[in-house]
Amino acid sequence: MINFNVGIQGYTFLQELNQALQEIGIQRRVRLIFGSPKAQELYRELKRKYLFVYPEIPICAFIAKEQVEHLFSEDWHFSYFLTARVDFVVCEPDGKPKFAVEYQGGYHESAEQRKKDRFKKLVLNEVGLPLIEISSRDIQNLDEFF
Numbered sequence: 845m846i847n848f849n850v851g852i853q854g855y856t857f858l859q860e861l862n863q864a865l866q867e868i869g870i871q872r873r874v875r876l877i878f879g880s881p882k883a884q885e886l887y888r889e890l891k892r893k894y895l896f897v898y899p900e901i902p903i904c905a906f907i908a909k910e911q912v913e914h915l916f917s918e919d920w921h922f923s924y925f926l927t928a929r930v931d932f933v934v935c936e937p938d939g940k941p942k943f944a945v946e947y948q949g950g951y952h953e954s955a956e957q958r959k960k961d962r963f964k965k966l967v968l969n970e971v972g973l974p975l976i977e978i979s980s981r982d983i984q985n986l987d988e989f990f
Contacts (some may be wrong), residue, residue: 902926947978
């Protein structure tokens with residue numbers, strides 16, 4: 845995969861090796877949007893039912909701070925509002941959010957994450973946006989939810 849006595853330094857990589865090394869570099873710099881295969885499966889199911897499904901959307905992208913800032917009673921609330929995401933937002937054709945979906949994998953079991961999830965749910969409820977929580981066993985029966 846290496847040609848010796850070619851190029852300035854006395855060797856060059858063959859094109860295939862060079863491409864493979866670039867792909868490895870890209871893989872190290874980016875990560876998958878979906879946190880798990882189950883979340884990816886949920887996305888596919890949502891896309892079968894709804895045309896406008898967007899993954900990993902920050903809640904501050906579709907909720908104005910002014911609508912919910914009265915809920916910021918603890919120090920961490922504002923910064924969490926700016927960084928919190930919902931797993932999926934299902935929208936109307938004009939881009940208006942219709943409802944949000946959270947995949948409740950193992951990540952949501954810690955006490956700290958449950959506290960954040962309660963606040964996220966409170967914020968979404970305040971603006972009248974339904975939040976549908978789906979577990980791994982629920983993925984098989986999504987017709988019950990949508």
